[in-house]
Amino acid sequence: MNHTDPLRVAFFSGNYNYVRDGANQAQNLLVGHLLDRGVTVRVYSPTTATPAFEARGTVVDVPAIPFPGRGEYHLGRGLPRRPRRDLAAFAPDVVHVSAPEFLGHAAVTWARRHKVPVVATVHTRFETYFEYYGLAMVQPAIKAILRRFYNRADRVLVPTPSMAEVIRGLGVKTPISLWGRGVNHRRFHPGARSLEWRRSLGIADDEVAIGFLGRLVLEKGLGVFADVLGELQRRGVRHRALIVGKGPAQEWFAERVPNAAFAGFQTGDELGRAVASMDMLFNPSVTETWGQVTSEAMAAGVPVVAARATGAVDLLEEGRTGFLIPPQSVPEYAAAIARLIDDPALRLRMGQAAHEHAQAFRWDSANEAVLTTYREVLAARRG
Template sequence: MTSTHSAPTQPTATRRQGWRVAVVTETYPPEVNGVAVTISRIVEGLRAQGHQVQLIRPRQAGDANRTTNDCLMRGLPIPRYPDLRMGLPATGELLRRWREARPDVVHLVTEGPLGWSALRAARRLGLPVVSDFRTNFHAYTEHYGLSWLRRPIVAYLRHLHNRTACTMVPTAALQQELAGMGFERLQVVARGVDAQRFHPGLRSGDLRREWGADDDTPVVLCVGRLAPEKNLDAVVAAWRAMAEVNPRTRLVLVGDGPDRPRLMALAPEAIFMGTQRGDALARCYASADVFAFASLTETFGNVVPEAMASGLAVLAYQHAAAGQLIEHRHNGVLAPAGDETTFLRLARTLASDPAWARHLGQQARETAQALDWQHILSGIEAQYLAAMSPSPQTSSALRPARAG
């Protein structure tokens, strides 16, 4: 049960400075989720490379109080996630903007109404379009009693993505899964981690004392949205399994979401930190000992490399980022996807050998340091360049749509 922990090799773009890139996303900081964090890093990186990035996103609650050059569109709160917004259709507005200032390439980050209308506008104008597959919306349906929607959602996503020059995915495993569903022109572009921000040196004794932990108290951490699709019951079960070995083991959950009240009733002894950002989040990572992550709905899971960069031993399923970055028993431990018996057994093993857990964390840190964002940006630029110089295989995806 091993996997490579090196980032996939990316093609090298013959880059010219000053591409005009329109990035369309329905989530962006200060919203807290993996897509927002990743795309903000990409936008910053592209601008640092000299590209002109037009960021198109829904208007957020705090925009009236801050200066921004982003193109702000109408949006609505997402049901059950009032802190997140969904963009509304804006084909006419985007046609007007892009006729006045034509981008070289359009990058669709999300597949909501705003993303779909951006695709329509770009195709009418004959603009090259690339897309990301960042959220397994179809996999969420079973966690909300909506399994009957799985096939229509897959059909919608396939219909959108197959009309772009390429769809970037973070792992080869996801590439294979989507190809089996009929998705075309899939390109693996890995994700990076800021190994300077997420660093073992930020470990805080004061924070551990707030958690009721001294230097010898094992602390199990999980970071992410508190929602049914995150499989947090398995994290709680892993913590209880570790507490069988060492009753002093503490559980810390960082994040918020609709499942918080239920989880507080399920694990009243756990510490719920709520949403944390920036240095406060980095201190939470570095001040723990083991990172337990049980989600099986991630396309990647940025929290895994963040935990690795922070020097934590990671316990996860062989899925998404963990399946790509962790070599079992070398820089973390992996259970087969969905095998909770093995997941709990590995949790007990980590609890019984703290020195080994620390060694895994040290090796994880070394792995994370190789996940350089510059390499990732080069891969994205290569996909932009390919879209701007289409091959015969992508010409049908790029053909302008007829009016109406």
């Protein structure tokens, strides 16, 4: 590559836009930033005729099969002839891989064979998923796959220092850098709160709404959420649950939280309104690497009760912007939530502190760090 040539990045994603989640929205925002900075990007991902949202950049379809047990997700079948030919013609300077599945492994193999540096990003804690589906016995094998995948990269990008510790704990020796995340502050802010919208869902003005935000899948901690609501009910603590999102576990979840208000899938400014209309966010998930919903709630001036795990420990300040609770500890979650319900002044004070703290979460500076990483790995290869 000539120093004056535009940088060419081949970006590999297991889910670029066919299902909406925090990981692929972060990927699209990154690609948009790179394109705005003059980088040439080509995205390789399974696609669908009915995408969840419009993709940024040029997307090359990779043949895929439904993921076993989770048919809404697709599993790329490696790197077949057609996308492989496209990749060779594109001749990237950097290969960026975002998931340790068949497509990601094939892309890393191609890059190493052609002496192209690899940047790998961590978007979720795959090794934790299997516990929720009765498959904990496969975790050692999954961890071995992750260790091999990230050790074949030139650089690994993680969202937070706590995730860097997790990756190093797997035995990964590859240098690790930070790619943080941002928040759309025009959408998520305290002024978006709407009592009228809450009333339309049957939530009274004097009811404290405990919010859940995200895809309704077991690995988001739905079981713990439901157990905590049950504990609050046993303690006689008046509350309402406000559920924002949809997913394959919705019917199961609705049976567990029969008195909850389900707002369904929200997007755009309607999503900002829904988040700001919560009185607190309860996020018991331990699978996050950043916790996008946590950062968005903070920006909206909403205090957060979350699992003391990656995805929250780097975002929340205990007792100031929210509470961090040992994962699975139903009594401690219930106690923290009851404290916020009983003390409106504390909710207000924590929400204001969370809003102020979240002003540091900016997409432009976060995504610029990725471009800096590309240049660093290229310079190291030339050296």
